[in-house]
Amino acid sequence: MIRIGDLATRAGVSVRALRYYEEQGLLYATRSASGQRHYPEAAVDRVRLFQQLYAAGLSSRTIATLLPCVDANEPDEESTALLVSERDRIDRQIEDLIATRDRLTAVIGSSKQECRHPSVPQKTSRTTGQPAHV
Amino acid sequence: MIRIGDLATRAGVSVRALRYYEEQGLLYATRSASGQRHYPEAAVDRVRLFQQLYAAGLSSRTIATLLPCVDANEPDEESTALLVSERDRIDRQIEDLIATRDRLTAVIGSSKQECRHPSVPQKTSRTTGQPAHV
DNA sequence: CTAAGACCTGACGTTGACGTCAGAGGCAAG
DNA sequence: CTTGCCTCTGACGTCAACGTCAGGTCTTAG
Known part of the structure; x- marks a missing residue:
């Protein structure tokens, strides 16, 4: 059994x-x-899951609704609808973020090429299969 | 010239x-x-740009700092560093969102296949080239 | 035993991007 | 001229996910 301080740290x-x-x-x-x-x-993994879902824009209420569904792996009709709508929202968010990322990259690359470094590979071509068309 | 109400609507x-x-x-x-x-x-496009940047998690202060850089297309050293750090943060956010999306998709698909519909294509294979490995 | 931490509840504070309301002025149509 | 809609400034309200503080209890190393 873990105490609250240890769980927080871990x-x-x-x-x-x-x-x-x-x-x-x-x-x-x-x-x-x-x-x-x-x-x-x-509980350690569970809390990390919360962080992941919060980061994806889900609210506490939404997470609370989906938890039994995710735990038991048997989503009822209502929970499935919520799951799908959240998944689709995240999908749109990803698309928007890719567009924004490409826009920032275009500004960065507009007058200097020296900023390119290997730790951040270009992902535009991998995700869209098309060159940037900003 | 546009008045504030019209700009808001547009x-x-x-x-x-x-x-x-x-x-x-x-x-x-x-x-x-x-x-x-x-x-x-x-101003219409400019406001839409703000919305896009807000949606990507940039604050008003950050946008205000980057605006002259984006407008003039001549980023100084400081602005470029900020641009790159924001771009990289968005990159990490995209990766996290893809992982979360795949996790939700896995839960959705775990007991029902009927939820699949053509308006939301699977993007995991397009972005990673690999099947989901939750 | 005792002092330092970890833990408890309860409650108020924080932050960012606005929402909302009050009270007052502007502007084109009829 | 007045009616109705738009706009103005100023200021307080909101909401979520916590931060922080107060005042007290518990536990454990020495």
Whole structure:
């Protein structure tokens, strides 16, 4: 069993965030006799999943709705619709981000080529199969 | 010359947003004798650019810093560094979103295939060249 | 035993991009 | 001229995901 401070460190979030997740119905903890929270090992991955979903623009409420579906791997009709709509929203967001990325890259490359370095490969051709047409 | 209400409609934002952009130093308007704002045609595209950059996670301050650079197409050293760091951040965000999208798609497809419809093509293979490996 | 940390609840503060409301003025149509 | 819509400034409200602080309890190393 993991204590809240250790979970926070291992999952890369704050203690406050973990209590907030519990408040939102996302994370459950057993309590010791004195009321301290104890988490199973699996909580680390679960919290990382929350971070991933938050980063993708899902709200606490949406995550709470989808959690039983993701856990049990048996989405009902309502949850599936929500899943699909969120997935499609993320799809559109990816497309928008690619367009913005290409636009920034065009500005960067407009007067200097020296900024190119191998740690950031060009992905436009990989994702669209077409050269940039800004 | 366009009035603020028309610009808002044509650019797809609120009047309040336009005044906010001006407050942040992003958008300038000439004023009539009575103080009403008038915008040139180019303001429509400019406002749409703001929306695109906001959607990519840039703040008003960052946009304000990069604007002269993007306008003049002659980035100085500092602006270029900021441009590159924002571009790289967007790159990482795209990667994260693709991973999340694939994860949601996997959950969707885990027990039902009927959800597949042609308006949302699979893009994983186009972007990674590999099948999903959740 | 005791002092330093970790933990508890409760509650107010923060931030960014606006929403909303109040009160006052401008402007073309009828 | 007045009616109705647009615009102005100024200022407070909103919302989500936490940050931070207060005041108290628990636990553990020494």
